[in-house]
Amino acid sequence: ASVSAPASDAAGRRALVRRPARNLAEGQLTHIERSPIDLARADEQWLGYVAALAAAGWDTVEVEPAPDLPDSVFIEDAVILFGDLAVVAKPGALSRRGETEAAEAAVRALGLTVYRLELPGTLDGGDVLKVGRTVYVGRSLRTNAEGIRQLRAILEPRGYTVVAVPITKVLHLKTAVTALPDGTVIGYRPLIDDPSVFPRFLPVPEPEGTAVVVLDPGTVLMSSAAPRSAALFAGLGYQVITVDISEFEKLEGCVTCLSVRVR
Numbered sequence: 134a135s136v137s138a139p140a141s142d143a144a145g146r147r148a149l150v151r152r153p154a155r156n157l158a159e160g161q162l163t164h165i166e167r168s169p170i171d172l173a174r175a176d177e178q179w180l181g182y183v184a185a186l187a188a189a190g191w192d193t194v195e196v197e198p199a200p201d202l203p204d205s206v207f208i209e210d211a212v213i214l215f216g217d218l219a220v221v222a223k224p225g226a227l228s229r230r231g232e233t234e235a236a237e238a239a240v241r242a243l244g245l246t247v248y249r250l251e252l253p254g255t256l257d258g259g260d261v262l263k264v265g266r267t268v269y270v271g272r273s274l275r276t277n278a279e280g281i282r283q284l285r286a287i288l289e290p291r292g293y294t295v296v297a298v299p300i301t302k303v304l305h306l307k308t309a310v311t312a313l314p315d316g317t318v319i320g321y322r323p324l325i326d327d328p329s330v331f332p333r334f335l336p337v338p339e340p341e342g343t344a345v346v347v348l349d350p351g352t353v354l355m356s357s358a359a360p361r362s363a364a365l366f367a368g369l370g371y372q373v374i375t376v377d378i379s380e381f382e383k384l385e386g387c388v389t390c391l392s393v394r395v396r
């Protein structure tokens with residue numbers, strides 16, 4: 134299988150993706166213990182993920198691969214999109230700082246307006262959850278107060294409200310919570326410091342059930358490791374598409390981190 138070239142049809146839905154690095158197994162780990170990564174399986178799972186996006190009508194745009202940057206497959210952390218505005222992140226982990234250059238080139242090629250976060254600010258895209266015009270930002274090990282301040286300065290004049298959320302039990306905000314198409318924030322309760330910051334919060338029964346990618350207003354993409362959460366979402370009237378991303382979950386990755394949706 135191969136990944137399609139950048140779409141010329143600006144009306145189409147597009148998603149940035151980035152091939153797994155050859156040293157994927159050396160990716161950062163913070164909250165879980167290292168277990169062996171099967172690289173061939175990771176490549177297969179990545180193609181399956183890309184195929185699921187394509188089947189749902191998304192054109193995938195491949196960011197130039199970085200074979201030596203172990204966490205580069207987690208492209209969501211490198212750049213955050215708000216309509217036609219792109220904010221290039223400043224990764225909190227030193228080993229990940231080199232990932233943003235090609236991500237920036239990719240969003241420039243799409244014609245988006247580009248802002249860049251600067252040190253001493255740090256912010257990973259995995260800490261940013263958009264729900265309508267509200268932007269929740271995790272204050273985590275990776276994202277600091279100055280990073281949040283810079284993002285707020287970019288977004289508030291554009292009519293977004295930035296809500297900072299303390300995160301101490303997981304890597305990123307979106308490891309703990311994401312949102313259904315109707316804006317309900319979903320999360321695994323033991324991973325969240327304080328769910329009362331979210332106006333509509335629905336607990337899910339499994340840690341891998343916290344992450345959904347909204348494919349369209351009626352469809353979500355999620356990990357196959359959370360069947361009870363999938364049943365919960367199906368019961369709420371959503372079509373649920375599942376993918377096996379076990380090799381990425383071993384590196385604290387989830388279904389959202391493997392792409393950046395342009396919308």
Ligand code: CIR
Nearest residue numbers: 160161207259384385386390
């Ligand atoms: C890291 O620690 O940075 C990677 N191993 C995992 C990044 C996952 N990204 C995300 O949740 N957005």
